[in-house]
Amino acid sequence: MRASWSGTLGTIREINGEYGQGGGMTPELTLDGTDFESRAISPLQELGAYEALWDEPKTTFKTLAEKFAARPGAVPSDFVPAEKARERAAFVQEKFRSAEITRFGVRVHGAGDYPEKLRDAAHPIELLYYQGWWDLAASRCVAVVGTRKPSPDGIARTRRLVRELVKDNFTVVSGLAAGVDTAVHETTIACDGRTIAVIGTPLSHAYPRENAELQRRIARDFLLISQVPLRRYEAQDYRMNRLFFPERNVTMSALTEATIIVEAGETSGTLIQARAALQQGRKLLILDSCFRNPSISWPQKFADKGAIRVMDYDDIRQQLSPQTH
């Protein structure tokens, strides 16, 4: 229940509920976020509103991006009743608690320190969840991605590459999938580097399951990022949830200055990230070994569109930003 505060403060309203109805005491006045100042936001409330926006089955990252593009300056709570947003936020808090996620945060476009580089995505995300150390997102980040079923050579190349990147003080980003991604995160951690995982599940889920422990480790010591709405994810069929994986590759590309592809098949999801990188004006580096594989044609196709064929780590380093701080 809300009532106007019978003072001169016409714009400040009383929110009852938690505080207001105690017997006899002066009701505590809470400044409503939409009234007290022009547009203060509560990240928790935004999270709830974001989840609620996914109630509509037709919602995709594309439709959401269009919705927000049509109303510059809007945040999720502008589209969702406050009560609904609170309810959804409580749902997520409860689910995360039972998954033993005690600390997490969100980034909201239009408030706080949302990374502007994410706006380079074709359908930029309005909100993301994270666990861990957010400052890693502002460091020099390079994504290393590839197939879930790499060859022994592919794994060896991944490890060599990651060691060099860590030596050069890059934060190494990947998607926590099986295969190349897992090798990227494990190697980075093993040589005392910094890593970020951009995952295609909510923070409280791990895929593949074998990576649950690695995911916990990254959440605790590094940075774990997800754009996947929890309630929608849990409500819908796993086949629909598969669509979240390529979406996270688009975000991973936007978050990083370059994507390096170690090894990937002709239909690999990795190629989604390759396309996104070029679209977003990020560098796309493809290891020479991919070009030498006669059974695939994608390396040359991407090279024709601006990807860079790299022969060795010196080649890669020349394409990356120098250390500034």
Next chain:
Amino acid sequence: MTSASSFPLRLTKIDDLARPDHFYLTAADDCYFLGEYTARKGFAFSATNRLILNFKKTMDRRGRSEWVWKDRALQQAAAAFRNALNSDYLDVATLVPVPPSKAKTDPLYDDRMTRMLRAIRPQPPLDVREIILQTQSSNPVHGQAVRPRPDEIVARYQIDPSNLLPVPRTIAICDDVLTTGAHYRAAHTVLQQAFPGVRLIGLFIARRVPEAVDFSDFDELP
């Protein structure tokens, strides 16, 4: 690539998600901030870092060419609050700066918060009142081995009796960076005693966020 960050123009409430970063804040505290300041990361790290580090330049640098950046940061913060705060609220609110760490008699005394708050809206003037006085200089928090607790800070605070009237209708306690929340809690305590029943909120240019590389700051927490 677009620039890494810009200084946020809307306020964010400290809710369940951010509160654990600020040891002394409770769910009853109503606090808002604009940007996130990442300690020890330097100017280049983010727009908020740049603003805060310029804003906090110490008074002994006055007269140097870098001084202009302090004034610019002050104006930038004022403009951000002007944009973020409802003018109806500004008409009736009393803005109380958390007192600077140096006493007024100290050559390093810096009234940057008061000046910034006045610059939010020069005309008609806002009710910016230095109601809380610091009785003795203290070292800035980051120079101390152990951070002070709110009750220790309260012991150093004094209410300025000449500044109590008119009784505020609603108060915003204002500070540049929210760290543990100890200074906010101390200011809240003394203002609540002075003006029982008057609503109090906290306004901060930035909140200090944890960062991955150096954990020493957390070791200082009790």
